[in-house]
Structure formats: C-alpha cells, structure tokens
Amino acid sequence: MSDTSVIYVLNGPNLNLLGVREPEIYGRDTLADIEQRCVTAAGDARIVFRQTNHEGVLVDWIQEARESAQALIINPAAYGHTSVALHDALKTLSIPVIELHLSNPAAREAFRHHSYVSSAATGVIAGFGAAGYELAVQAALTKVRERA
Numbered sequence: 001m002s003d004t005s006v007i008y009v010l011n012g013p014n015l016n017l018l019g020v021r022e023p024e025i026y027g028r029d030t031l032a033d034i035e036q037r038c039v040t041a042a043g044d045a046r047i048v049f050r051q052t053n054h055e056g057v058l059v060d061w062i063q064e065a066r067e068s069a070q071a072l073i074i075n076p077a078a079y080g081h082t083s084v085a086l087h088d089a090l091k092t093l094s095i096p097v098i099e100l101h102l103s104n105p106a107a108r109e110a111f112r113h114h115s116y117v118s119s120a121a122t123g124v125i126a127g128f129g130a131a132g133y134e135l136a137v138q139a140a141l142t143k144v145r146e147r148a
C-alpha cells in the first residue's frame with residue numbers, strides 16, 4: 001500500500017549556506033543535497049522541504065502544517081535557542097514533531113544548551129550531520145505509522 005503521508009521539513013536561519021558555512025561543524029552537504037536525502041528516505045511519503053531566515057515565516061509554516069502535514073521535522077537553527085514564538089506555534093500541533101540539529105548543541109557553547117523547541121517536540125535528533133535528516137524522516141514515518 002502506498003504511503004500518502006506528508007512530512008514537512010522546515011529549516012531556519014543560515015541553513016541556506018550549508019556546504020560553505022563552517023563545514024567542519026555542519027558538513028559539506030548543501031541544503032539541496034539534504035533535501036534529496038529526505039526525499040529518498042521518505043519513499044512514497046511526500047516531503048515538503050523549506051528554508052527561511054525569518055522567524056515569523058517559520059511560525060506561518062508551522063501553522064500551515066497543522067492542516068497539511070502528518071509529521072513535522074524542524075531544524076530551527078539559532079531560533080531554537082531564542083524563540084518562544086516557535087515553541088508556542090509547535091505546541092498547537094497534534095502531529096509528531098521532531099527537532100533536528102546537524103551538530104550536537106549540548107556539546108557546544110553554553111548559549112546553545114537551551115532549546116525552546118525541545119519541550120514542544122516529540123523527540124530530538126542531534127549530532128549526526130546530514131544523516132540526521134534521514135534518521136528524522138525514518139522517525140517521523142515510524143510515528144505516523146504508529147498513529148495510523
């Protein structure tokens with residue numbers, strides 16, 4: 001049976017620069033490479049993959065996902081450490097939410113140790129580089145199937 005699930009994969013500020021931005025931390029894959037990895041990992045499920053540098057746009061997309069998605073993956077980037085608005089928007093969702101980071105913020109500077117997103121997420125994947133996106137898609141599909 002084919003999977004008609006829709007998974008939103010939202011990416012926050014500066015992730016458009018992946019591949020050239022601090023590659024020793026974030027790796028050499030571009031965001032387009034990562035999108036392709038997600039599409040492949042999703043199989044028959046549909047990936048809606050987006051990036052923005054603007055906090056309010058992320059809020060708008062999270063609200064859109066309430067109606068349009070069966071699961072949401074978010075790399076909030078720096079907004080994870082600062083944004084009550086993202087926390088509040090994510091709390092309105094009743095679908096699985098996976099917080100994702102390429103690096104492991106807990107092993108980095110102290111200002112990265114707190115996330116406003118974690119307490120609104122079903123689970124967190126961090127520290128596995130671009131492969132973390134594939135893990136997140138697998139986790140999202142597992143959660144969706146558990147709920148079906």
Ligand code: DQA
Nearest residue numbers: 076077078101102103105112
């Ligand atoms: C990041 C980690 C954040 O601390 C940082 O601000 C980012 C990227 C990651 O994917 O490792 O921009 O979310």
